[in-house]
Amino acid sequence: DGGITQSPKYLFRKEGQNVTLSCEQNLNHDAMYWYRQDPGQGLRLIYYSQIVNDFQKGDIAEGYSVSREKKESFPLTVTSAQKNPTAFYLCASSRGHQNTEAFFGQGTRLTVV
């Protein structure tokens, strides 16, 4: 079945370590997005990519990095520069044209101790 897959579902890291979250889609979508969600809050956009080898900062990009080397993959690295990395991270994709439905993965819950 087509969809968007995030792995792992739960991730624990020590403070000061970089960690990379995986996001893969087989929907042939051009656009991909990373959001962060804190408890009881809405989603906030970290980075988005409209096409392979191109990406733009969202509203809260500091402390994060991304790459888009392949259409189906958009990994997110949470660096040690991110002051409060513990959160629920959601990846999404869409066809890339205006007014299209976005498909979300099941999320990765990152806990930094």
Add this chain to the structure above:
Amino acid sequence: DAKTTQPNSMESNEEEPVHLPCNHSTISGTDYIHWYRQLPSQGPEYVIHGLTSNVNNRMASLAIAEDRKSSTLILHRATLRDAAVYYCIPGLNAGGTSYGKLTFGQGTILTVHP
């Protein structure tokens, strides 16, 4: 981005209709109105979207005010599986290329009682 106002929470009984309101008085003339919902510990799920006319799909109906400053998501018969946070999201300009950038507010927590 247009600002939205939604009730923090609403309650319903199973099998009854639910009307979830949203005010978006600063919406631009060409912005669509999208609704997503998020079940606990899951990613958001698309529900419906519209521009000016009322819209229906298998999940819900969307009633858009004539002045487009408000809209109402209608679940015709609530089930326990409809318990979720519902987000009203104006945006994705019909004439632009905003590529699905969705701005999520706090949403409305819907509780459905058996």
